[in-house]
Amino acid sequence: MEEHTLIASLKSRNQAAFRQLVETYQVRVYNTVLSLIQHNEEAEDIAQEVFIEVYRSVENFREDSTLSTWIYRIATTKSLEAIRKKKTQKRFAFLTSLFGKNDELLHQSPDFEHPGVVAENKELSQTLFEAISKLPDNQRIAYTLVNVEGLSYVETAEAMDITKSSVESLIFRAKGNLKKLLKTYYEEDFG
Template sequence: MTEKELVKKLQQADQLTFKYFVDQYQNKVLNTCWGFVKNSSEAEDLTQEVFIEIFESIQGFKHESRLSTYVYRIAVNKSLDYIRKQKRQKRWGNFLSIMGWSDSSEMPDIPTWEHPGITLENKERASILIKQVETLPEKQRVAFTLHKIEGLPYQEIAEVMQVTLASVESLIFRANQSLRKKLQHYYNQDF
């Protein structure tokens, strides 16, 4: 089945095609969401939200990009929206705590992350790297995550982020430079 045929059947709300589509993209979407939120449970919830949005919005897909780019764009946007919402809730909770209106023990913790592909001996190193990636500016973090964790080529990252290829190259270069500085004493290898 070609991509155009797949999209056409999805637009016709064909249930078997949608199940096939979910089977094909589920792990990619889950890994993308996990790459941003670092929490398996939240990544699973976001993955469901991504597929719900695709089901509801596929009618508007115009073949201006590849279907995979469309899927990644939705996954990245859902993940970033989730992160922004968590940060707003945390800031509001901190404000309430300062004002004495709420017990700070009610504040949500920063989510822990567990990736099944990381071996025990690499968890400490990976944890340090993940924490430093989280400190990058949003666009650098998105480009870096899509390239290094998802393995997307620069051109597809440009399409997902809706920026130029040169912008992606620059974002990844700056992310690498920043991470090298921050992690110089932990790692002796290039990223």
């Protein structure tokens, strides 16, 4: 089914079209969300929310961008919302601990292991993902879309609704920040 036909079918609430959309994009959405969230169960939950949002708002989709970049935009927005929510929860974590509440979501795994990483790079990638999680939001999204999801700068720019040169700038700053973070980490480790 061509993209325009697929979108038209989605707008008319065709269930077969929605199934096709999910099956086409589920891996891309899940992989993007997982790389940003760095938590397996939460990633599935948010990936589902992405498709629910697509289903609900497809009638307002004006086809200014491709379906793919629109879905990436929803996926990154939903992931960011979840990250911010988690940060807020962490700020109040001391209060919940006073009442003995043990909320799993508050504690992000420090040793996130992406299942797609080749075996010999597992340990190094854990360190890299930890450093990526410390980047500012925009740098984190741009770096993840380009280096984990493999999008081009143009596709990333469309997904983030910014210019290509802004993406280049974000990637440049992200790499610089990652080098600084990793240097501090390894200096402590070797020192």
